[in-house]
Amino acid sequence: MNCDVLVVGASPSGIAAATSSAKAGAEVILLDKEMGESFDHPANTFFDGMFFRAGLAVEREYVLHDLDGMRIISPGGCAIEIPAPGRFIDRSRFDALYLERAERAGVELMRGMAKKAPLAGSGRRVETDNLGEIGAQVVIDASGVDGMIARQEGLSPLRHPEDVAWAAEAVVELAGLGEERRFEYFIGSISPGWKATFSPGGGDLATLGVFVRGHGRDVRAYLDRFVEHFKKYKSADYDVREMKIVSINRGGDAIAALPDEIVSDSLMVTGAAAGMSGMAYAIRAGGMAGEVAAGAVESGDVSKRNLSPYDRLWRREFGLEYRMGRASLLTLGRMADEEIDRLAADLAKRNLALSGTFFRKGFSAGIALARARPRTIPGLIKSFAEG
Numbered sequence: 001m002n003c004d005v006l007v008v009g010a011s012p013s014g015i016a017a018a019t020s021s022a023k024a025g026a027e028v029i030l031l032d033k034e035m036g037e038s039f040d041h042p043a044n045t046f047f048d049g050m051f052f053r054a055g056l057a058v059e060r061e062y063v064l065h066d067l068d069g070m071r072i073i074s075p076g077g078c079a080i081e082i083p084a085p086g087r088f089i090d091r092s093r094f095d096a097l098y099l100e101r102a103e104r105a106g107v108e109l110m111r112g113m114a115k116k117a118p119l120a121g122s123g124r125r126v127e128t129d130n131l132g133e134i135g136a137q138v139v140i141d142a143s144g145v146d147g148m149i150a151r152q153e154g155l156s157p158l159r160h161p162e163d164v165a166w167a168a169e170a171v172v173e174l175a176g177l178g179e180e181r182r183f184e185y186f187i188g189s190i191s192p193g194w195k196a197t198f199s200p201g202g203g204d205l206a207t208l209g210v211f212v213r214g215h216g217r218d219v220r221a222y223l224d225r226f227v228e229h230f231k232k233y234k235s236a237d238y239d240v241r242e243m244k245i246v247s248i249n250r251g252g253d254a255i256a257a258l259p260d261e262i263v264s265d266s267l268m269v270t271g272a273a274a275g276m277s278g279m280a281y282a283i284r285a286g287g288m289a290g291e292v293a294a295g296a297v298e299s300g301d302v303s304k305r306n307l308s309p310y311d312r313l314w315r316r317e318f319g320l321e322y323r324m325g326r327a328s329l330l331t332l333g334r335m336a337d338e339e340i341d342r343l344a345a346d347l348a349k350r351n352l353a354l355s356g357t358f359f360r361k362g363f364s365a366g367i368a369l370a371r372a373r374p375r376t377i378p379g380l381i382k383s384f385a386e387g
Ligand SMILES: Cc1cc2nc3c(=O)[nH]c(=O)nc-3n(C[C@H](O)[C@H](O)[C@H](O)COP(=O)(O)OP(=O)(O)OC[C@H]3O[C@@H](n4cnc5c(N)ncnc54)[C@H](O)[C@@H]3O)c2cc1C
Pocket: 008, 009, 010, 011, 012, 013, 014, 031, 032, 033, 034, 039, 041, 042, 043, 044, 045, 046, 112, 113, 114, 115, 142, 143, 144, 145, 147, 148, 167, 168, 169, 209, 249, 250, 251, 252, 253, 254, 270, 271, 272, 273, 276, 277, 278, 279, 280, 282
């Protein structure tokens, strides 16, 4: 079997990469070890701003619940309200829709696990568990935060792999809880290094998650603690004893990991595998990778040099935001709960206009943080400069 572009991972970034490559004229195979089953993708919320930024429209057929914004809650309970429309989605329907569009664009969907992708002639030879070898001019690794393909080929696609936030997210049911209209992000030691989240999904459905940096992959104890904290927090509004945990999703969120080496000869890395966290960002990056790959195949030169425009395009569009987002997150991670409380009280008074994409919010929050607590500025600058 041979193709122009082989994409490993029918993730948001992988589907986008495959579709854009096929639309640009390449013969594309999209390979996933779970193709044909229901994917185990945990991400099920987004802000509209991020989606529009990725050039996507919000489509009703996968939206389960509309949200008006988010509330950031400090350890002591001070809340900062941020109006920013968002959605809770049915992830299976979302994936099915975009896979169908990929197929319509000419992408061949295959079920199989890629094991290695060594160089072979002018392209690569992808070894799979069940389909034998597939030859490709360009391989795009979109296999998620634990993806091995690029790493096996000697690339370090994540600049700060130690800063992946490990997550555990409970899908819960409680009468009426899903009808709330705001995401709630709890920051501070409840979920060190990033956030604990409440995402209402409509009706009785919601998720409660913790995303923790610097405490290993097993963050279940943080989730248990957060669930208890959340029950107390909502006890005046609901009969929280009735809350049922339906299932628990786990995984990594590359929120502060940043991309590093994302291009090599005949090889590109995109999405969470390349430190590009968030569905919409992953989709936008995948789209860029796919187009550049198709162009390189057409030109007959799939060398690193000819695939590098992808790296440059990404850095031009997102590099600054990601670095500022990381610097803000690292600075927040170094603050004690009491300090976060004081900061939140200051920020709540300032009526922050934190709209737009997540990283734009991170950027604005960083500026606000620096204004409210000038002594955080050296730490912010250091984290930013180290990028
Ligand atoms: C618990 C949790 C909740 C999250 N919630 C949100 C959210 O609400 N909103 C948001 O924007 N982001 C969220 N994120 C982050 C988000 O999941 C990722 O940023 C986003 O999915 C981008 O990942 P991806 O598209 O690169 O890869 P993934 O979604 O991780 O998909 C990787 C795919 O590659 C396949 N694969 C892996 N290895 C191989 C192989 N060797 N061969 C073949 N196939 C392979 C897998 O089967 C999988 O389908 C969450 C993360 C976690 C862990």
